[in-house]
Amino acid sequence: DGGITQSPKYLFRKEGQNVTLSCEQNLNHDAMYWYRQDPGQGLRLIYYSQIVNDFQKGDIAEGYSVSREKKESFPLTVTSAQKNPTAFYLCASSSSSNQPQHFGDGTRLSIL
Amino acid sequence: DQQVKQNSPSLSVQEGRISILNCDYTNSMFDYFLWYKKYPAEGPTFLISISSIKDKNEDGRFTVFLNKSAKHLSLHIVPSQPGDSAVYFCAASDTSGTYKYIFGTGTRLKVLA
Numbered sequence: 514d515g516g517i518t519q520s521p522k523y524l525f526r527k528e529g530q531n532v533t534l535s536c537e538q539n540l541n542h543d544a545m546y547w548y549r550q551d552p553g554q555g556l557r558l559i560y561y562s563q564i565v566n567d568f569q570k571g572d573i574a575e576g577y578s579v580s581r582e583k584k585e586s587f588p589l590t591v592t593s594a595q596k597n598p599t600a601f602y603l604c605a606s607s608s609s610s611n612q613p614q615h616f617g618d619g620t621r622l623s624i625l
Numbered sequence: 626d627q628q629v630k631q632n633s634p635s636l637s638v639q640e641g642r643i644s645i646l647n648c649d650y651t652n653s654m655f656d657y658f659l660w661y662k663k664y665p666a667e668g669p670t671f672l673i674s675i676s677s678i679k680d681k682n683e684d685g686r687f688t689v690f691l692n693k694s695a696k697h698l699s700l701h702i703v704p705s706q707p708g709d710s711a712v713y714f715c716a717a718s719d720t721s722g723t724y725k726y727i728f729g730t731g732t733r734l735k736v737l738a
């Protein structure tokens with residue numbers, strides 16, 4: 514089945530560590546996105562990529578990094594510079610600007 | 626400044642009645658609007674969309690209305706069912722620019738049996 518796979522579902526990080534969240538899609542979509550959701554809040558855009566080897570900062574990019582070496586993959590690294598990394602992270606993809614984004618089931622990151 | 630606002634954080638409706646969820650936006654360049662439904666610990670699921678050239682789009686029990694002059698859209702669910710209980714997000718996009726969507730903060734709908 515076509516879709517977006519995020520792994521792992523739960524992730525724990527020690528203070529000062531970088532951690533990478535995986536996102537893979539087999540929908541042949543050009544665009545991919547990373548969002549963060551905090552309790553009681555909407556989805557805030559971290560980074561997005563409209564095409565391979567290109568990506569742009571979203572509204573809350575500080576402390577995060579991404580790469581887009583393959584169309585299918587858009588990993589997100591939460592660096593030690595992100596002071597409040599505990600959140601629910603969602604990856605999405607879309608085929609064009611006037612088509613819906615499809616979401617994965619998210620990764621919940623917690624700090625030990 | 627929040628460009629997409631959902632001013633009602635929660636809504637309770639009796640089963641079988643109509644649920645109306647509202648969303649306001651400020652950017653007049655937005656021309657594509659969507660509603661998503663989200664259960665806890667899952668990703669949002671796309672429900673219905675509307676482009677700015679229309680004022681209504683219907684899909685089964687779900688209808689989205691767009692009032693461009695008021696910069697307001699609403700989602701009507703008729704009849705409401707207990708399985709509709711979830712958080713609903715509206716989102717907006719300027720399709721002439723980037724692929725970026727702006728999401729509202731969500732409305733938690735509870736349908737009472």
